[in-house]
Amino acid sequence: MDIPALLTSAGMNIGISVGMFSLYSILRKQPLNVNVYFGQRIATGRTRSDNICFERFTPSASWIKKAWDASEEDIFACGGIDAVVFLRIVVFSIRIFAIATILCTFLVLPLNYFGQGMVRLEDATAMDLLTIGNVREGSRWLWAHCFTLYVVSACACTLLYFEFKNVARMRLDQVNRFPTRPSNFTVLVRGVPWSPVESYNESVGKFFSNYYQSSYISHQVVYRFGAVQQLMEDAEMVYNVMTTVPVKQCCEPNANPDRCGLCGARSNSFKVVGHEHKCTGQKVDDGLREKECEAALVFFKSRYDALVVSHTIQSADPMLWVTQLAPEPRDVFWQNLCVPYNLLWIRKISVFIASIVFSVLFLLPTTFVQGLMKIQRLQAAFPFLRRVRDRSVINLITGYLPSLVLTVFLTIVPPLMMLFSTLEGAVSRSTRKRSACAKILIFMFWNVYFSNILSGSWIERMGKLTVTSPKDLATLLAELIPRQASFFMTYVMTSGWSGLSFELLQPVPLVGNWLFKCVLMRDDDFVRPITFSYHTEVTRVLLFGLLGFTFCILAPLILPFLLVYFFFAFLVYRNQIMNVYYVKYQTDGSYWPLAHNATIFSLILTQVVAGILFGMKKSSSASTSTIPLIIGTALFNVFCKNRFLPLFRNRAAQVLIEMDRDDQRSGKLDEIVEKLPSAYNQVELCAEMMEEKEEPPPEKPKKGSDESLKDLEIVKPDSPSGESLEDVEIVKPGSPSESGEQSPQVEIEPDSNIVSIK
Structure with a gap:
């Protein structure tokens, strides 16, 4: 891919993102869309005290400021510990890739550009000149790459340690925060x-x-x-x-x-x-x-x-x-409890085989995607493709279309992996979602990362790609990864930037809500509060982390694109957690070990590929210096698993015994025990699930009452000015506020679109 194709993809994705963000800032202020963009707040009956007014049909950035100003306690109050942990993963990515971007942009990238290692190559593009492949063999400049690799690895391990420690502490605090579970x-x-x-x-x-x-x-x-x-x-x-x-x-x-x-x-x-x-x-x-x-x-x-x-x-x-x-009662997956335990191993083997078959079949879309990128090479082998001669069309096909096609194909992966996790026999909904997250992550690492690299290189060499040993595979990856940097840049923009805009806009619930209320003229609600899709969003963040680590010294130009994604992901997901997504069950931070393992894998893969590349560039000393780094990263991983991972697998007996003694002395233990049989009432819980009632969990220490939208009061307005719906306080009729006074009420005038507060 050349620079014009990359700029074509960047222009289209930037235009889509800016348009979607502006459209969202308008649509979120409309009374018709309150269930789409404020489902979590309506379901939990939370209120807001700020009364800043904005024009309802003018784009504004007020939601960005509110998302930025929200504290970690606010995130926990809205999304629980899983939301906090997910945002910690995003914050970790921002920190480490900010460091990598500064180092690689001002140190590694200039050395790559002035390396003059590809002067004699006829097929070298302008993008290839910005990769490590342009550094001459035996050049001393490779020590700058090795130094950068050491700094990035050391910073990543340090940040991982403190994040693992904080998440483990939050997980222990969960027991004290919810003692009556x-x-x-x-x-x-x-x-x-x-x-x-x-x-x-x-x-x-x-x-x-x-x-x-x-x-x-x-x-x-x-x-x-x-x-x-x-x-x-x-x-x-x-x-x-x-x-x-x-x-x-x-x-x-x-x-x-x-x-x-x-x-x-x-x-x-x-x-x-x-x-x-x-x-x-x-x-x-x-x-x-x-x-x-x-x-x-x-x-x-x-x-x-x-x-x-x-x-x-x-x-x-x-x-x-x-x-x-x-x-937890709302977390139980009752259907799988009836699966005979002695049949679970058969189900797991069947799911494992089905996952492998699906991964192999998915090589067809990835090969097709890489064929679109290499259309100029395919024109030499297939004469009918020579009809495409317009340069702008070729830039569109090679720059924007491949990443778009891959993103569309990947939409079938999450529901299929969720089905596989269900067939495995998970006894809880949180376990099922976490299992699906692990499956999607492995699938993404293989089919999005490795498969695109190998298939793209196979097309580039027109079927002459041969691998006879693991050493050949490692050498091949070291040679081919830098050449695929341009494709992954476009993928980050399409799946990342544009994906965030679609996440913010919620197009499917939005269109469904309009059809339900404007076309069918229904008074009841089409959109119900939905839970956060951790199994898709965690994997996307970790996949981009893999891209950032592996390309940081090989093709540093991708780092600014990733940093932009992580920054906007931080704002968008905070907004969605506080306003849209509703918490029904928790995994108590169990996604962090998955993120830790994925990061360690990305670091070791980066170090191995860098060491092989240094050897291919005839810099044996730089190649040898990566061996201690690989060993140190592996030992750090073992230390973290021994230090923190047991806290994610078991509960501390000391803490539980002390809580039992405290409840026994205060007389609360007998009261808790009496309520246990009624907590797991299968008839009531299954009836609620079949009727798709989304009620907030009883353990949630939040403000406000648990009311549905149909119980909220809507009255006529007195104010002539428009209000943004994020500034409106939604209450049940006659319910007092926390201060004991009567809370303000939402006012909507039927003949106008003005929303005000009385």
Whole structure:
């Protein structure tokens, strides 16, 4: 790719980004789009006190200032620890690549340009002159590249250490911040053995009451997901019958209210019927037994007891009575709890094979993309392509079109990897999303990075690319990576810059909301609060980190493009987390180890490629000096894993025991334990999931109330001036503000587009 093609791609992406950003600043002020751009704030009932007015049809940058001024506590209040960790990944990228950009732009890039190593090469382009390939063999200038590599690696490891330490501390603070989490007292049991004489419900109760008599409270058997709807219908039928029967006939003097639960005052009475089988006789008991799964949730009296049980092998057969700490109630993926535990390994192998097959098939799109970039070379082999002679068309095809086509093809990867993670049998939604994130990351590293490098070089050499050993592959990568820098620059602009503008604009919910309300004339809401797509955004940031590290000394021109992306990603994602995305479950910062491993891989790959390139340039001393750097980076990775990674895999017994003692002394422990059985009510949770109700989690220490948009009050205005919707306070009718005074109300005039505050 030459410079005119790169400038064509840059111009188109800059135009798209500026247009989308300006359009967003206008659309977010319109009352019709409040559900699209303020779903998180509406769902959590949060308010704002600033009343700065802006013209509703004039582009403004007020959202940038608000995103910049938000503190880490504000981010945590809106998105939880996962949002904070994700933004820490972005901040880490900004810091390290700011250092790399300064060093490489003023030290490495001039040396590459004046190296004069490609004077005799006929196929060298202006972009190739800015890479390390233009440095002469045996040149002493290569020591500047080696010095820069040492500085970047040392800074990256230092920043990684402090970030890992801070995230581990935040993860420990989560336990103290949410002491009443039901998952701290609950153990998920899978692989319950089948018995011809006992139901799963009876087997679980008998086993844990026998071996954990002092700490066991109760349990709840998991039912097949397809049977939940039938249970809900049965509950509704029983409720309708009981409401038509006089109270005296239901609650007789000799009747025991606790026996049935329908006559007492308990709100979860149907749950008791479903799991205790004491009320409806043998017929219903047999019907429920057929719907039981070999999994159960077991509740214990203390956090420490649950921790010990979850980390203990319960029987001589490790495939039976398998225990782990249960996910949070809203995080449980009920469908996969019914998957037999002894079949999970088959599912994982099948998913692994399917992932490999998909990665191999995806070589076709990557080869096609590289063919578009090398269209000038393909014209020599395919005469029908010689018809394309217009220079502007060629610049468009080679500069902008390849990255656009690759970005479009990559849109099918996240949903497919999410499907693979579901088939693997993840028992929680957060685990499923993190597993999908790992799969997408591996896929991106191979199919976006390595496959494009190899396929592009294969097309450039017209099929004469041969690799016979790992040494040949390493040498080939060292030679070919700098020549692909121009393609990855355009990919950063298309997938990064333009991708951020589409992320900000939310085109699919926006168009759907307009069609729903303006065309179909519906009064209810089309857009519901959505969760943040960590499995796609984390992988994009880490992929760009791989590009930044591997090209920092090989082709430094890519660094300014990456730095622009990371800076705007910091602002855009902060805005989206505070206003759009809604938190339903957390992974407690589990994405950071994934980011740490990806960064270490990127560093070691950069060091290995640099060492090989130094050797190819006949600078044996510079090549040898990279060996201690590789060893030091690997040892640093081992140190961090031994120091911090156990905190992400286990919970500290010391902290849990102290919390149990404090709750025991204050009398809160018994109150917490009494609420455990009702927390994991499968009927209610599955009904909520099937109805797609997005309610805020109860553990969230936020301000405001949990109200949906339909409960908000809209009244007529008095003010003639327009308000930006980010400055509007949304409240439920009659609800007091935190100060005890009546909160202002949103006012929208039907015949105009003015939004004001009363």
